Amino acid sequence: MRLNGGIYYNNNGLTTSIRAMHLQSVLLEMRNDNVGGFDKIGYQRKEPIVSSFAEYLGVNALSETIDDKVGRIGVSENPLDIAIANKGYFQVSTPNGIKLTRDGRFKIGKDGSLLTLEDANVLSDAGMPIKLPFIPQDLTHVKVDRNGKISVFNADTHEITLVGRLGVVDANGLVVMDPNVKQGYNEYSNVSLQEEFIKMMPIMKNFDANRQMFMLQNSVMGKAISQLGQA
Secondary structure, X not given: OOOOOOOOOOOOHHHHHHHHHHHHXXXXXXXXXXXXXXXXXXXXXXXXXXXXXXXXXXXXXXXXXXXXXXXXXXXXXXXXXXXXXXXXXXXXXEOOEEEEEOOOEEEEOOOOEEEEOOOOEEEEOOOOEOEOOOOOOOHHHEEEOOOOEEEEEEOOOOEEEEEEEEXXXXXXXXXXXXXXXXXXXXXXXXXXXXXXXHHHXXXXXHHHXXXXXXXXXXXXXXXXXXXXXXX
């Protein structure tokens, strides 16, 4: 006895062309997002992944991964701007739970809490919100070392108080032992405009080829329907 099996799929050309154009449109949108995020602090480029049978599955065969390479690091005039020179993320507490970000533009709240620009609490390596014992008049009195340890200098008592350590973790939530934190720096995106534009070209050509095929098939079908109507 012999068993035969397989997958059989039958679809018309118009549907295949539409599905392909839809897929190419989403791919192009991802590349446009990367281009738009070029100057965004903490932005990490998206890399599309197209699985097998994309000609049949369309956008359902598409997924994306995040490129976690370190972006361009530039000097900032704000002492509360923090950049991570190695792979890793800051932990911040939001109303929707704990989020990971590489945007290290921080500020001090009225109660001394260390906050993001969106007023989310920055968390320590212990998972607790970081809070300064007092608000220094000069932000340069706040010091952050390469391991993320935060200390503040009291100009009145001339004492240095250890506040805590920034919670820098990897994408899986594990603590990064050597984050190489840089105070007074911003990390811009890891997007290469030249690379993104080069990768856009075949996507646009494939879209145009499928569009031409769709127009041709639609024209042929229209003629066939017209001739059948005359008969």
